[in-house]
Amino acid sequence: MKRENLNIGWKFYLEGDAGTAIMSHLQTVSLPHTWNDRDGTNANYRRGTGVYTRTLTVYKCIGASYYLEFGAAFSVAEVYVNKALAGRHEGGFSLFRFDVTKLLKSGENEIVVRVDSRDKEGIYPHTADFTFFGGLYRDVYLITASRTRFDLDYFGSDGVKITPALKDDGTAEVDVTAYVTNPRSDLKVDVALTFLGEKVAEADVPCENARVSFRLENPRLWQGKKAPLMYEARLAITDGIRKWDERIIKFGIRRAAADENGFTLNGERVPLRGVAMHQDRAGDGWAVHNEKRRQDFELIKEIGANTLRLAHYQHGRAVYDFADEEGLCVWTEIPFISGYDGGDENALAQLKELIIQNYHHPSIVCWGIGNEVTMEKGDPLPLLEKLDKEAHALDSTRFTVQACFSPEDPESEVSKAADVVSYNHYFGWYAGETEDNAVWLDDFREHFPRRALGLSEYGCEGIVGRHALFPRRGDYSLEYQAEYHEKMAKIISERPWLWATHIWNMFDFASAARDEGGVKGMNNKGLVSYDRKVKKDPFYLYKAYWSNSPFVHIAGGEKQARAGEKCVIKVYSNLPEVTLYVGKNAFETKKGDKVFTFEVPLKRVVKVAAVAEGCRAEAKIFRVRKKAEKGKGEEDLKYAKYTAPEGRFSIHDKLGEVMAKPQGEKLVQTVLEETARYMEERGRNLPKISPAMMRMASGMKIKRIISMLGDSVPDDMIARLNDELNKIEK
Template sequence: MKSFANRIETLINDSWKFSYGDCIEGKDKDFDDTAWYDIGIPHSFGTPYFMENEFYVGYGSYRKELQIDREWIGKTILLEFQAAFQEAEIYLNGQFAGSHKGGYTAFVIDISTLALEGTNLLFVRLNNLWNPRLAPRAGEHVFNGGLYRDVSLIITDPLHIEWYGTHVTTPEVSADRAVLNIETEVVNANLHPVKCKLVSRIEYEGVTVFETVAESDVLQPGQSLIFKQTGIVDQPNLWHPDTPHLYTLTSQLYENGLLKDDYTTTFGIRWFYFDAKKGFFLNGSHYDILGANVHQDHAGWGDAVTRAGMRRDVKLIKDCGMNFIRGSHYPHHPYFAAECDKQGILFWSELCFWGVGGANVEGYWTASAYPIHEEDKAEFKESCLMTLREMIRTNRNHPSIIVWSMCNEPFFSNEEVMEDARALIVRLVEESHRLDPARPAAVGGAQREGVDALGDLAGYNGDGASLYIDPGFPSFVSEYGSTIDWRPGEYTPSYTDRVERNPQWRSGKALWCGFHHGSFVFDMGSMGMIDYHRLPLGSWYWYRNELLGIAPPPEIREGVPYALRLTADKYVMGTDGTDDAHLIVELLDEQGNRISNTIEVTLEIVQGGAIFPTGRTLVLSPENGSFLDGAGAIEVRSYYAGNNQIVARAEGVQFASIDLMTEGEQAWSGQMIHIQTGPPDVQKIPSSGESTNIAKSRPVFCSSYALEHPAMNVADGREDTCWEANDSDSGQWVMVDLEGRKNAEGAVIAFAESSQDDVEVSYSYDGKLFKRLFFGNLSDKPSIEVDLSGGLRYLKVYFPQNPVAVKHIEIFD
């Protein structure tokens, strides 16, 4: 709990009840919820979730007893939700308190007039139904519903600083001097007019740097105003990934000499810019950016990740020598950016306007990124704008954030609405500039349909890096790589990257992707350099060696199994829902060396109130990818204080155990809690019912190309374009990447002309081992039809002799 003067901020993550389904009667105090699950926040509908391709879609109902102290009555009382996926209705004591639409941003509900002294009943009705008018309409992640980020209670005086109401900018910065502009939004929720005084104090490591005071005119009931103050910091300690210095703004609000509110804001002082010809500059010096994309979900817990888990994720990216994270493809928890601030990682914060390739089917997250029905467009546009506003407001003071991104691959919209999609991007860029002119507005995944020129910074995914050479405006490789792998994984940089300096005009690049993650697309989530259980693959060690000069560990080999070893990243943890421990279990030989044998390990909590995502026991096995190369891992958490003993057992070897101490207000009494066992059913990906060209707008790679005929032309869906090699050398090729294994029935390859020379068509799952589908010449007709009748990721057209221009490659599901 944070308590400053009349402001109290306390987490209420513990002691919730949950049930699947739309149980509106749960809002009534006398409703019997004894059959409901006992859960804590953060919570997911999908728990336990282990990268399955399907997930529960529907309603979930939450109940909690909320204690309101006598002295809080008459004050402003807010419920803060850091996110709820994705349509939430909140009730207090049976009365409707408010609602929110959108699954990735924080919001508050004012319960001041509904709260009663003593025990109150809080009820949340939540659904994760696909909504054609909410972003995202599409995306290759999973969209498990839930109160999957922290919930807090905030109590302030009626005269107070608004929620996330401070904004610190640095319009002038140098190594010698920084000018700070401070905007503070103040609200008068009293029933009478007031005059107030605001004291703003800047501190660095506990030492006051400067202090400024401002006074208001009369503030009427219900009125708000924004104080604007300016100060100067001499010889500022500049924020940089190598030296992540942070300052603190303390905002104190007075009425008639009495302190009414006390609010703190952490920020950093730095300056940066992106240049079209010279790349990225930080604090006056060129800075080469190399990082990774990061989704938010973890093994077992799904999206319901603790702050400790976020902290480990940032550290794992930092520890391999990278300096950047792209928050793919939605706003992340504000705490994630706070960890980037502290640990020194540049952060790209992204909106959830998202597209995904393949058949665009209404009714699921495979739809057109932009609405196809006129009646859905206005509300969808407002959904994107509102989410952008909420993302920027809650994250604008983080020095790690260097860009707001408007979207990811919005070109996966139906052709007839592409112009509307481009217009929305332009509107979002304008709104981003209005809200925060100090940061550029990027267009993420901008390699098709001309969307790269709509923002301040173009982020190219996949083949975009090779298509757009020195585009004439600031650019970034927002995704490269996408290699499917499992531990131990190959000791490679994933794809063709070699970590050399970016070309001078390219600001940076980000690997796809940092971690394995859930996806409803087969194998799409298995592209991380760190697996779902947060254990590194070989590529992570490759980057660490290249960037930091740390040699990889020796190869783990098979041996004679003798014992298990169980360790944790900490042995004392909190119980407020923000903390957990990362357990690692390893298989050892008699000499204590880890060996790579396959084995099934059972973890059990034999004492204490801690839980796994599966409850009191959890099985790690090679079959589901959770115990590989002689090791497995999982996160454990608790909402009860006390000692916890955890045992790891496997057949034929010595067991291992550890003790974890949990600290908090509510002690574990030995009572058994009703553990969530997973959703009652899951929704499968709907079929369009028609054969669809799933190669359209996918990445296309080639051996070479003529400048006016790039490889992307074979997947643009047009008849008047083609790919041509830049010369007639033998061995030329062009290849479509479906970005994950897809089921397909057949493919058609059309050529610009017939030819007596041979051509080979082959397919692959991994881009390494190809199987031939066709070999022969094009003397009969300038097209080839091949039967696939199964899965593939890559389709390659190879010319062992003279190459022929390829008009299009179509792959049909």
């Protein structure tokens, strides 16, 4: 099989609504390409049809077959060869191929690819908190293959399936199946397994039934970051002299599982602690070259993460290759997001492509079948059950997982649809206190002690350049982001039974509909900025928790403005002892664990340095004359106008105290029903309040719960609620 890269030499234009070009001339572009690289952070970014054309010169060989292979196109692609339709693909993230043998002619051929990024009924995703970048944003190839070849027509597979199984006695069994198109009785399939270039097993099998099983007595295991060792399978269709087709496929031998006590890899307890990641970058959108993908993995490697959640769709093949090599345990998923509105066939097709195309990657430990699918209207359970069943039919060696919307009842059938569940929780950011995460996690553990549990998303926004002397929730400051993650890192480290935790997000990413903190079109929850130039303070906090590479870091940056007579210098380090220098003099030495704080007298300009075991970080502190006053919290300011006579309730009281009164319990139920109707009129669902959420909410003030519901509770409803609470005696 020959692969010819077709990334260069394309002409491109955007179509208008009437199907005519809206550009005065064709652009010359190279792939990967997206037409949203500049407007992807704009609420009105272009979603429409882009047309790619090029001339392809082919000198056809007798008996050869030809395929066009596309790494991905968002979200619907129609491919034409010499004005004839070669095929249509629905779904914006997986590889697809079309057999164009009969459509190509010797000499010049016209290739036209129409890519439509508009929302389409029955094709996922529909809505999500990230930008959908239109285009041919991965590589394109022309494949030339023999008539007898490894199959190229089955959901983008390579025509080979390798299933390694680690046995209880320490041996391994490796099943190899080759799917051959147009098999011949005079041909055979040679199969050889190698490790570090040395052959460890081999066999030849008939072309018509190409399956063989090898037993390895002392297998070398893929051990995650500790030792990501892999084998190679080399397969060739041959008559003993000529090779008609061949494949070289890397795979790893390992066993992964999750239960109520956490995650195990090859029988060893390994708490998975890491990050989630989208595939876009500043200036590139989704059209990112693999060299830049490698840079992203270098940053993930630096922080010391051992797991990666690839959100919320299939990523490119190179991403999985990098994860294999770095020993990261990967959660990868399909774009079944936010809510259900049909599209079962498409969701199942995208799941098949995800699993079949990535089956051999040892880094992948689970298949994700949904993310926050109860956030909007519709019943997702039947589809979730189909997806779970299909995943196990395609792959019996991995478990399934889904990420549940925070209010989802742990007792619901939806939360149990996959083998394992993780929750997206943002207590401490969108609402509540960071400590509420610990309360919820412990409550789940107490009431469901036999179930595995993870955190699929947690995080808060920190806008580069935004600072606060007294950080608080909702201020988008880097200081609040650091304080939030300090608490979360500690909460997680104290709960090793969490099978996996994934920070949302490793990198800032585009979300065109957003307008938060004075920044449009961005989700700024990343530990690293969108352009990858700034590592925010929490990056170094988690490096202190996860990495063994010695370092020190002074939080707040190299130049900081502070007010007052004294200031607190915060240092992150994975070393046991840090000395702070003020000027040239040692000021104080402290022993600690990850986070070190020093209170330093503040002059006009203070130069400080943190030193530990040969590592050094420096900063300049500038004193400013601004009076340092701690402001009121966001909820205090917003709800200050709602008061109560003495001895009566108001929204400033705790829910549990109100519900202890019969009138209070009835009032709360009435308000919930009214809120549900209000949301339904606007096409949204009020999630069922689970017993776990109710137990946690009983200790919250009502104003905090209202804040958690956001715009689902309008001001007039809040006013009526407070008036009714005023009627109830304490």
